[in-house]
Amino acid sequence: SSELTQDPAVSVALGQTVRITCQGDNLRNYYASWYQQKPGQAPLLVIYNKNNRPSGIPDRFSGSSSGNTASLTITGAQAEDEADYYCKSRDSSGNHLVFGGGTKLTVL
Amino acid sequence: EVQLVESGGGLVQPGRSLRLSCAASGFTFHDYGMHWVRQAPGKGLEWVSGISWNSGSIFYADSVKGRFTISRDNAKNSLYLQMDSLRAEDTAFYSCAKGAGPAVFYLADLPRSYYFDSWGQGTLVTVSS
Secondary structure, eight states, X not given: OOSSBOOSXXXXXXXXXXXXXXXXXXXXXXXXXXXXXXXXXXXXXXXXTTTBOOTTSOTTEEEEEETTEEXXXXXXXXXXXXXXXXXXXXXXXXXXXXXXXXXXXXXX | OOEEEEEOOEEEOTTOOEEEEEEEESSOGGGSOEEEEEEOTTSOEEEEEEEOTTSOOEEEOTTTTTTEEEEEEGGGTXXXXXXXXXXXXXXXXXXXXXXXXSSSSOXXXXXXXXXXXXXXXXXXXXXXX
């Protein structure tokens, strides 16, 4: 079982705001990064270092963290944001990387 | 443009071996830690192994430790994964991923942080008799 817990599925109406969360005690010590994966495609980094976006990632994507929870927020979700989203961090031992189970985002 | 291209996947019987390769281009390969990540069909992502820029630090997931060996050849801009004693549960797409810095798990200027900034498309490994 993963040390990072994500809701398996979340839905959002087109143009609305959605928050995807990732919980784990290790998040008190290490930052989470967030990856978007569309069917048949490689994962794509969308958020790193709490709230940094790589070049080319729309500014509707933002990140935050508090205590043992990291969050990815999409403000004004678009149809193309429908994908699986994974958080990642170091585990409690510090000697492994661990992914959350993933959240399937549906844009209605 | 960063490119990571995996190869070497295929169908293999349980207990046999397979060697995966990842050809890197578009960046200074020897400056970055590299990783293998796998994804069973229809399942989530699982970190498999990571290696630092100079091969000085190597780590494995518990599920593959003692069976898999990660290595790199900086002269050839290539990353490898030797997989021995394969099991049915190793069936997955295997992707290589570029770390954000030279180490395996942290950034020198921000030790609490580490992320993958590029991924390959993956190669499928199927372990079945």
